[in-house]
Amino acid sequence: xxxxxxxxxxxxxxxxxxxxxxxxxxxxxxxxxxxxxxxxxxxxxxxxxxxxxxxxxxxxxxxxxxxxxxxxxxxxxxxxxxxxxxxxxxxxxxxxxxxxxxxxxxxxxxxxxxxxxxxxxxxxxxxxxxxxxxxxxxxxxxxxxxxxxxxxxxxxxxxxxxxxxxxxxxxxxxxxxxxxxxxxxxxxxxxxxxxxxxxxxxxxxxxxxxxxxxxx
Ligand SMILES: Cc1cc2nc3c(=O)[nH]c(=O)nc-3n(C[C@H](O)[C@H](O)[C@H](O)COP(=O)(O)O)c2cc1C
Numbered sequence: 001x002x003x004x005x006x007x008x009x010x011x012x013x014x015x016x017x018x019x020x021x022x023x024x025x026x027x028x029x030x031x032x033x034x035x036x037x038x039x040x041x042x043x044x045x046x047x048x049x050x051x052x053x054x055x056x057x058x059x060x061x062x063x064x065x066x067x068x069x070x071x072x073x074x075x076x077x078x079x080x081x082x083x084x085x086x087x088x089x090x091x092x093x094x095x096x097x098x099x100x101x102x103x104x105x106x107x108x109x110x111x112x113x114x115x116x117x118x119x120x121x122x123x124x125x126x127x128x129x130x131x132x133x134x135x136x137x138x139x140x141x142x143x144x145x146x147x148x149x150x151x152x153x154x155x156x157x158x159x160x161x162x163x164x165x166x167x168x169x170x171x172x173x174x175x176x177x178x179x180x181x182x183x184x185x186x187x188x189x190x191x192x193x194x195x196x197x198x199x200x201x202x203x204x205x206x207x208x209x210x211x212x213x214x215x216x
Contacts, residue, residue, distance in 0.1 A: 006152055013157030014115055014198045016122045016190035025154055026051075026124060029189070032150030036143035044135020045143040048127040048175045055125045058174045062117045062167040111198070116163035122188035127164075127171055129181040140184045147187060157192030157199070160185065 001009070030047055038044065050058050119125040126147070128140055148158045164171065164186045171183060192199055205211075 001153070006149060010148055010152050011199070011203060012159040013122075013188070013190075013192040014111075014120045014159055015193040015196035016120060016157065016188070017193050018123065019191045020051075020123050021156065021190065025156070026189070029147060029150045029154060029156070033143045033147035036139070036146045038139035038142065039136055042135045042139060044130045044139050046129040046131070046177075046181055048129065048177060050125040050127070050175060051123070054174070055119070055123065058125055058171065059118050059121075061170045061174050062164060065167045065170045113163060116159075116161050117167065119161065119164065119186070119188035120159055122157075122159075122190035124189040126187040126189060127175060127177070127183060128185050128187070129177055130184050132180050132182055137184055144185060144187060147189075151189055155191070156189060159188045161188060162186070 026049060030049060033047065034043065034045065036045070115121075128144060130137070130140055144160060148160065151158045162185060165183055168183050171177065171186075172179075177183065194200075
């Protein structure tokens, strides 16, 4: 796959196969993440890659964490993913996609919220932190995009996740993340279930002319 194709084909994966990822493969992807550009080559990213029992512990801890809408593991399992093929567009609030989302009802929203804090049941859960003393979240963004694209190149899927940060304290506790690092974002990683409608739903981008301006 050439680079352009790879970038245009990347999509958020929200249903994964249970197949584990070979450690060498995870290492290859994480290496690509660490080769991202950063301001002054500060490399402020700190990746916490939770596998196996640690990943289960993390997901369980968040599912049990007290707080608004803290759902149970069972609640997630009960949610039936609606068939969103060709229907849903995930974009910002207030655009036409909001109406599409409403039409699908509460189910997708629940799936999205519950699923996110469970890293969509992916076999690998990655948390990205940054030293409080330096670096920018722009650097983290660059590293995460490297991660997503590298994963895709290996036939793996990812979803960039902000919602697990609702449970920062739990994440910090389970992964033993030092107090002098800020949690910035999370990513789920695993083999995509390509048969799942959720992984095939239509996506869109704003009209090209609205976001790209040429000046001569
Ligand atoms: C900073 C950030 C936070 C995100 N948080 C979540 C999240 O918590 N749950 C989720 O399902 N998707 C999350 N996403 C994925 C976006 O919904 C997705 O990238 C967007 O809808 C475009 O779809 P695509 O990735 O398939 O191209 C996040 C993306 C970014 C960049």
